[in-house]
Amino acid sequence: MLYDLNVPWPSNGYSVPATPSQTIGFKNTIVTLYTLGYRQIAINFQLQENVKLPINQPERLNPIPMNTLRDDLCEKFPGLKLYSRVTLIVNDPSKCQGLAKLQGHFDILAVQPTSEKALQLCTINLDIDLISFNFATKLPFFIKHKTVGSAVDKGIKFEICYATVVAGYGADLGINSQMIRKNFFSNVLQLIRGCRSRGIIVSSGATLASQVRNSGDVLTILKTVGLDNSRAKACVTLSPERVLVNGRLRVRSYKQTILEGNDGDLVGSEDVPSKKRLADSSSGRLLKKARKGE
Amino acid sequence: MNRDYAIEKQFLTRSYDSSSEIELLLEDRYSITGGQKPFMVFGKPEKQAPIKLEDNNTIPITKERKYNTRTELKNYFQQTLANQKRLIKKIQAYNRSKSEKPFPVKKMLHHYKIPEFEDFIPLNTLWQKYTQELLFPQKNIPPMSIVLPRLSSADLNGCLLTVLKSKNHNLVGTRGIVVCDTQHSFIICVPRNEDSKEWNENKQEFSPLEMMGGIRVVLKKGSLFGFDVVLPGSEEECIGFTIIGSRFEFRTSDRSGKKFKNHNVDDL
Numbered sequence: 001m002l003y004d005l006n007v008p009w010p011s012n013g014y015s016v017p018a019t020p021s022q023t024i025g026f027k028n029t030i031v032t033l034y035t036l037g038y039r040q041i042a043i044n045f046q047l048q049e050n051v052k053l054p055i056n057q058p059e060r061l062n063p064i065p066m067n068t069l070r071d072d073l074c075e076k077f078p079g080l081k082l083y084s085r086v087t088l089i090v091n092d093p094s095k096c097q098g099l100a101k102l103q104g105h106f107d108i109l110a111v112q113p114t115s116e117k118a119l120q121l122c123t124i125n126l127d128i129d130l131i132s133f134n135f136a137t138k139l140p141f142f143i144k145h146k147t148v149g150s151a152v153d154k155g156i157k158f159e160i161c162y163a164t165v166v167a168g169y170g171a172d173l174g175i176n177s178q179m180i181r182k183n184f185f186s187n188v189l190q191l192i193r194g195c196r197s198r199g200i201i202v203s204s205g206a207t208l209a210s211q212v213r214n215s216g217d218v219l220t221i222l223k224t225v226g227l228d229n230s231r232a233k234a235c236v237t238l239s240p241e242r243v244l245v246n247g248r249l250r251v252r253s254y255k256q257t258i259l260e261g262n263d264g265d266l267v268g269s270e271d272v273p274s275k276k277r278l279a280d281s282s283s284g285r286l287l288k289k290a291r292k293g294e
Numbered sequence: 295m296n297r298d299y300a301i302e303k304q305f306l307t308r309s310y311d312s313s314s315e316i317e318l319l320l321e322d323r324y325s326i327t328g329g330q331k332p333f334m335v336f337g338k339p340e341k342q343a344p345i346k347l348e349d350n351n352t353i354p355i356t357k358e359r360k361y362n363t364r365t366e367l368k369n370y371f372q373q374t375l376a377n378q379k380r381l382i383k384k385i386q387a388y389n390r391s392k393s394e395k396p397f398p399v400k401k402m403l404h405h406y407k408i409p410e411f412e413d414f415i416p417l418n419t420l421w422q423k424y425t426q427e428l429l430f431p432q433k434n435i436p437p438m439s440i441v442l443p444r445l446s447s448a449d450l451n452g453c454l455l456t457v458l459k460s461k462n463h464n465l466v467g468t469r470g471i472v473v474c475d476t477q478h479s480f481i482i483c484v485p486r487n488e489d490s491k492e493w494n495e496n497k498q499e500f501s502p503l504e505m506m507g508g509i510r511v512v513l514k515k516g517s518l519f520g521f522d523v524v525l526p527g528s529e530e531e532c533i534g535f536t537i538i539g540s541r542f543e544f545r546t547s548d549r550s551g552k553k554f555k556n557h558n559v560d561d562l
Contacts, residue, residue: 246556254445256538257542258536261535276531287418
C-alpha cells in the first residue's frame with residue numbers, strides 16, 4: 001500500500017478558513033493521488049510557532065473538517081483513508097509549548113525545525129512522529145549524524161517533499177527553479193548522509209493536482225540520489241506506515257500498551273464506536289456461550 | 295463421676311491417630327490404679343536427625359525447601375504440555391489406523407489430566423465482574439483516557455483473550471482463558487473443536503490440536519491480543535480492547551505500578 005503523508009490543507013492558521021475553490025483544488029489533489037495508487041493520505045495543517053492556539057475551544061484546534069471530508073471522499077473511493085497531521089515550524093525551541101496541547105486532535109505530529117538548536121530539541125525532548133525540512137532553500141545548518149541517528153533510533157522519521165522540485169517554486173518565490181532544484185538535491189543528499197539511508201519517508205506536499213507523481217517516478221528520484229531499491233521502496237511503504245502507527249497509537253492507546261477496539265488494526269482510520277454487540281464478533285459469541293453455560 | 299473427656303479427646307486427636315489409643319491413655323490417666331501422673335504427653339516424641347551442615351556451614355537445600363507454589367505451577371504446566379504432546383501423537387496414530395469410531399477424546403483428556411476450557415469459565419465470570427468494578431465504578435462509561443491506564447495495570451488472569459495478529463501465523467485466531475500471566479507469555483486454556491478458532495465455527499473436521507484443547511503458551515512478543523469487557527447492567531453489549539504484546543512484557547506484579555513509555559514502533 002502506498003502512503004502520502006503530506007497534502008497541505010489550503011489555509012495556514014486559525015483565522016482564515018479555506019475558501020470553496022481552494023477546497024475543490026485540494027480534493028482534486030487527493031483524487032489524483034488516489035488514482036495513482038495512494039490509499040493512506042494525511043492532510044497537513046501547517047502552523048507557525050507563534051500562532052495563538054484556540055485552547056478554550058478544543059473543537060477548533062483541528063481546523064480540518066475530517067468528518068465531512070471522509071463522508072465526501074471515502075464512499076466514492078473505496079479503500080481511501082484520510083488522516084490529519086499538523087506541522088509546527090519551530091525556530092526557537094523555548095516557544096513550542098503548543099505541541100502537547102495539539103496531541104489529541106491530530107493523528108500525526110510533525111515539526112519543521114529551522115535551526116540546529118530546534119532540530120536538537122525535536123530529537124531529544126518532543127514526542128513527535130516526523131521531522132520535515134524546507135528543502136527549497138539552503139538549509140541554514142549542517143545535519144549531524146549524531147542528532148539524526150538518535151532521532152531515527154527513537155522512531156522519528158524524516159520527510160522529503162518532492163512537490164517543490166516538481167513545481168519549481170516553493171515557499172519562497174524569490175529564488176528561481178534551478179536554484180530550488182539544486183538546493184533540493186544537495187539537501188536531500190545531506191539528509192541521506194546524515195541518517196545513513198534509514199528512516200526516510202517521501203511525501204508529495206503537493207498543493208496542485210499536477211504536482212503529484214506516481215510511485216515509479218518517486219523511486220526513480222530516490223535512486224538518483226543513491227538509495228538502493230529496497231530502501232527506496234521502504235520510503236513510500238514501510239516507513240510511512242510506522243509513522244502512522246506511532247501517531248495513531250499516541251491518540252488511541254495508553255502508552256502503546258492497551259488500545260480500544262479489537263479489530264486487529266493498529267492504525268484504524270475512523271474512531272470506532274466504543275460499544276458493540278456481543279453476538280457480532282466470534283470471541284463475543286464464545287463469551288456469551290460461556291456465560292450462559294455456567 | 296462419669297465423664298467422656300470430650301475436651302481431652304479433642305486435644306489428643308491432634309497428636310494420636312487412633313481413638314482407641316486415646317481412650318486407653320485417658321483411662322490410664324484418670325483410673326485409681328493407673329499411673330495418675332499429673333502430666334500428659336502430647337504428640338509422639340519423634341527422633342529428629344540433626345541437620346547436617348554443609349562444608350561452608352550452610353543448611354543444605356533439600357527437596358522440601360525447594361518446594362513452593364511457583365515451581366509447582368511450572369512443573370504442572372510442563373507436565374501438562376508433555377501429556378498434550380503424547381495425546382496428540384495418540385490421536386495421529388489413531389487417525390492413521392482409519393478406524394470408523396471417533397476417537398474417545400473426552401476419556402483420554404481425563405486420563406492425561408488435561409484441563410478443559412469449561413473448567414475455567416467461572417474464573418472468566420469472576421474476571422468480568424472484577425473488570426466491571428475496576429473500569430465502571432459509577433456504572434457509566436468514563437472516557438477512554440481514564441479506562442485505558444486502569445486496564446493496563448489490571449490483572450488479566452481469567453480474561454478471554456484472542457490472538458489477533460502474530461509473527462507466528464499459526465497462532466492467529468487462538469483464543470482461551472488466561473490461566474497464568476508470566477513475563478514473556480500468556481498461558482491460556484483453549485476450547486475444543488468448533489469453538490477453538492473464529493473460522494472453525496462451521497467446520498466439521500478438526501486437527502488433533504483443535505480436538506484436544508488444553509493449555510497453550512503464547513508468547514507476548516510480536517502479538518496483538520484482543521478481549522471484550524461486558525458492560526455492567528447489559529448482557530449484550532461489550533467494549534473491545536487490544537493488548538500490544540510487545541509492550542506488555544512485564545510480570546504482573548511489576549506491571550501494576552509500572553510507568554509505561556512510548557517507544558520506537560519498528561517492532562510492532
